[in-house]
Amino acid sequence: MNSADEPHLKVERDGNVVVLTMNNPRRRNALTPSMITSMAQAWDEIDANPDIRAAILTGEGSSYCVGGDLADGWMVRGSSGKGSPPPERKSAGSVITDGLLLTRSLATPLIAAVNGACLGGGCEMLQQTDIRIAEEHAVFGLPEAKWGLIAGAGSTVRLKRQIPYTKAMEMILTGEPLTAAEAYHFGLVGHLVPTGRSLEKAREIAAKVCANGPLAVRNAKASIVTSGWLDEQDARQIEQRFVIEVMRSGDAKEGLAAFSEKRAPRYTGQ
Template identity: 45%
Template structure:
């Protein structure tokens, strides 16, 4: 099913679960993890049986950001993936969802640390669930660094600018409750329950028409960079064709017949 030594992949129904799997380093990003992540995004989009993706971390943490030593290729764990990076110098940005957007919905299930590069990957996800003890933050300025994974662009578009700037300029940690209050995450659940909640949401998505779900997601992101008038025009271009699909007709029949729809992605 793919994956690498730092990124595990498994299927649960129509959901592909990608797990950052380097718990001894709080799932700090490494070359094996980035390669596995990118391959996971691509595999999900290429498999029509996959309708949603859940991203989580092993060992009680989501991701503590970049591991500069590993990314420098020190040791075999980085070196064996060096050819992938040479072949696609943009691979790490695609893996971190900076230069790639999966067409399937991505749900983040966060426990523990979700900071620096981890918080930047989070901004590339669509729906976010956090355990109540999770910690969020963009710590780069505290180390004289720049959050170049997209945060200065995406964060002010996802939460109010005053909160985005405070998070970016202070580099302080945020609790899960604070993250929910400013809109960075949508759900806070008891510790250890984030993945279960994410899978419940994924199942709700999986029960919907896949063509409709993907068109809705694409429309939301496309409209974000357009004026309202242009966004509404673009919405019609994406939305009307959905009504002509066999899945749309099946949805209407199933509603009339009071039964679950059987969508066939057609």
């Protein structure tokens, strides 16, 4: 196997959009330590770059991601050696949780283009994405319990908040998957498209996000994520902090001016 065939994360920049492709098609894009390390680094770089206004996560070939490679067993043992964390990171464990978006939420809007099987860790990462497109042949599942494991990279906390409680329990406790049509019906994904069209749809949505005020978009996402499921009074206090910052910005003034002058706004993110 040459270096091009090694499992890796492919990162491509297209204007204000970054497309990240999990590339391990021989193993249905199963995640390796080096891939997760690359993902953790990519999230840092995306959020640090104000010119990146949207990110898309997808898989190579006909699968999205089937989680960690259980045959290798590294997720149980922990990562070491190849794919170990860079010096500034505290531990291999922190790289895994960062890479899988367990201990962080990307500040930049993140769109999932689910082009096939979305299982295990792949399905757990999905729950931290903001906008989700599924191809009609995709399946979504958390089979960990079948192998004596627990879907513990966020699913026992997040999934019941994103789809009906009883379906979340059924997915986690039985390990049986949902079809793409079922995932759309229960609201796990927001768009259902023909095979081969998920990335196209994701780019279309990303373009709409990028056309909006970048500060407004980031603050709206931050308010939603930070307020979580707090009661309304506490959540409103959080919301107001983000609203005030946006309303005092140059982008807000530009947006109102563009509206009154009937022209396209020219946002700077300031």
